[in-house]
Amino acid sequence: MMPKYVFRTITATEMRSVNRSAVLDYIRRNSPAARSMMAHDLKLSLPTVMRIVDELIEKGWVRPTGVKEWSGSRRRDLLEYHKDGHAVIGVDLGGTKMFGALANIGGEIISELTVNGHGTSGEASYAMLVEIVEKLCAAPRARGQKIRGIAVGAPGVTRAPAGIVEWAPSLNWREYPLKEKLERQFRLPCVVDNDVNLAALGEQWFGAGDGASNIVLITLGTGVGAGLIIDGVLYRGHTESAGEVGLLLSNRAELDQQYDKFGALESIISGTGIAERARTCLAGSLPEDRLAQITAQDVFDAYRRGEAWSRAVVDETVDYLSIAIINISTLLDPELVILGGGVSESADVLLPRVQARIQNILPKTPTLKVSTLGRRATVMGAIAQVVHLTSDYYVARKLA
Amino acid sequence: MMPKYVFRTITATEMRSVNRSAVLDYIRRNSPAARSMMAHDLKLSLPTVMRIVDELIEKGWVRPTGVKEWSGSRRRDLLEYHKDGHAVIGVDLGGTKMFGALANIGGEIISELTVNGHGTSGEASYAMLVEIVEKLCAAPRARGQKIRGIAVGAPGVTRAPAGIVEWAPSLNWREYPLKEKLERQFRLPCVVDNDVNLAALGEQWFGAGDGASNIVLITLGTGVGAGLIIDGVLYRGHTESAGEVGLLLSNRAELDQQYDKFGALESIISGTGIAERARTCLAGSLPEDRLAQITAQDVFDAYRRGEAWSRAVVDETVDYLSIAIINISTLLDPELVILGGGVSESADVLLPRVQARIQNILPKTPTLKVSTLGRRATVMGAIAQVVHLTSDYYVARKLA
DNA sequence: TACTATTACTTACACGATGTAATTATACGG
DNA sequence: CCGTATAATTACATCGTGTAAGTAATAGTA
Secondary structure, eight states: OOOOOOOOOOOHHHHHHHHHHHHHHHHHHHSSEEHHHHHHHHTOOHHHHHHHHHHHHHTTSEEEEEEEEOSSSSOEEEEEEOGGGOEEEEEEEOSSOEEEEEEETTSOEEEEEEETTOOOOTHHHHHHHHHHHHHHHHSOOTTOOOEEEEEEEESSEEETTTTEEEEEGGGTEEEEOHHHHHHHHHOSOEEEEEHHHHHHHHHHHHSTTTTOSSEEEEEESSSEEEEEEETTEEEOOTTSOTTOGGGOOOSGGGGGSOOSSSOTTHHHHSHHHHHHHHHHHHBTTBOHHHHHHOOHHHHHHHHHTTOHHHHHHHHHHHHHHHHHHHHHHHHHOOSEEEEESGGGGGHHHHHHHHHHHHHHHOSSOOEEEEOSSGGGHHHHHHHHHHHHHHTTOEEEEEOO | OOOOOOOOOOOHHHHHHHHHHHHHHHHHHHSSEEHHHHHHHHTOOHHHHHHHHHHHHHTTSEEEEEEEEOSSSSOEEEEEEOGGGOEEEEEEEOSSOEEEEEEETTSOEEEEEEETTOOOOTHHHHHHHHHHHHHHHHSOOTTOOOEEEEEEEESSEEETTTTEEEEEGGGTEEEEOHHHHHHHHHOSOEEEEEHHHHHHHHHHHHSTTTTOSSEEEEEESSSEEEEEEETTEEEOOTTSOTTOGGGOOOSGGGGGSOOSSSOTTHHHHSHHHHHHHHHHHHBTTBOHHHHHHOOHHHHHHHHHTTOHHHHHHHHHHHHHHHHHHHHHHHHHOOSEEEEESGGGGGHHHHHHHHHHHHHHHOSSOOEEEEOSSGGGHHHHHHHHHHHHHHTTOEEEEEOO
């Protein structure tokens, strides 16, 4: 019988990794930071902070600012996150578009590349991904940073530790060993993860996350998905499909239906679903070809202009999005709910109304924000994951 | 400005705690266990395992079995979780009943005590809790174990680290510093937590949890609640109100209602809600006083006897419970969903039908089980928390 | 300009933890 | 009874943190 055990052990070197991770995280979030301040806040002795900082400087994660800070007498030497210490490649592998970026570890994009409507699948998609990465590798890097790793967000179920894409319908990939292939091709550390998971990490590190430990990112685009940051750490679920909120049910009748490609909630509040409902409303009053071109964006524009037909569509979207957020918040009690994806560009219409509905029901309302990274969220999360991977990120917690 | 940082640091002693926790957890789940086996599985050197085991034996958490195991040549000395090494007091503080138990750390009850319909609130409730604890302290302990701590599960929102009951309507406690009061009174380490959270931990340690790292416990009783174990660790949420699933919404109309005491889902699938609906069905066909006595149990009994009226009530319960489980699983992707609370005694009726509904919708179905601890779940979780607290439980994780 | 007080940093060393390797103990099987 | 294999023990190297004492920097002050 296989033994059952859940918790891992650590060595002295890993203890250092835990502490190094905490210091790096502190500096990233609080640049510029002083050693003595960190020693105080992080409850480490000054010599330990010194040693860790020396290591971080040596490895290019952190650097002295040159500036010194007055705090009573001898000035503190200030340190900052060394954004340009390393370069990283992140790719958001969409079903219809691919978006790749070469960026520094501060999340500043050096060079980016979009392929719209690539229309590929299977091996052709892989070839296109390789081409994008190659171009980004070749892009000029003013400060001469080395590329430290590649992370890819895939639209579908992934098994992140193994780096396998289990099932990505739009690319027609099944059990696709993407990480292994990329590592062999580029000889760099690679991470493969779900696109929405990475987007959530991106917002935590560089976007609307703002130091919160419990974050839900809801993306409303072609489909609907959620990324969960729980107690500071990305949560993937038992079979790595946590956050597949497209399948959420909002009424009893939905129990009797079948959902092959699109889930119940997805068919209502995704961009696709919104456009679909608009077509039903406008059927007959517009020519067929115009009807086919309607997007969610058009619906919100019409709503802003006060066109009557859009009213019901937007109302329904507001209601079902509210139900989803209420149910997610009820279950998870996050500090922050971030709205992302294409539809979030219409947040001016949605957000105030959703907020009102939520406050009406929930005793404790999470903060509701719009993604600040937009379509770059996944790529930013990719950068975060490369930092996790290459800086040996460990975290420790005490229970009870 | 307050610095932002999320992750803690550890010292050499805390590294030992991480490893000690892993070893203790291994032995608890795999008694009897051999040192050399643990060294292999946990990736620790044998000397380290030896030292940790010596410490655990000395402190009474573990003991040699005396039995030896053959594995090719020299026999292994087997160790087991020392159930009787310590005694612990756990109390489930219900709104109508209080249930306290003196148990060993293996979750075996030495002495238990129920007070039904105590009808107290405020300071009187505290006095009754103290009386229960005192009686349990005085109960004979054959093996002479010392009581190591007290944990209390409260029916309401708690702030567990501080041990404050924020709001428990049935006891009329607000911002009640329970932990502080108990520690002063009994001079023992005390833990205060939400009753459902503790029940989830109880099932993880001693019940249906079975080594799973991602568990959702749904309790259906007077109200409805959920306890979440995420990546092996109890998750409480940003304001410690994760899992308050009584408020889950199942249709659009519910958005416009007000929920003061009972949430939307709660008013349908809780024991109270089931009985209430049965009363509506039977109004007129039964005398008023008989009607008032109907319980959820009666409804399920009638269903088993094939009485027509009960059909609709049970169907509705099945459907809304299914929706709740589907939505929770969609979001969290747990390995295991456990049904607990009074209504779970009718799981023979509910479970097969719920299972069928779930499988129809979800691509990946979590295992569905009935609580094996029943009304003792909270108390068992209380025991687990005392072990966490008094054995200095730490866990470490690597990201990416 | 020198002295003082104060805070930042450095160094030396103690301590606590893990790991490796050599040694001893135990038990089966021929 | 001995050989072999595995378990447990011991001694010691290594790696990490912490404490304490010493050095450096700097504003204020005499």
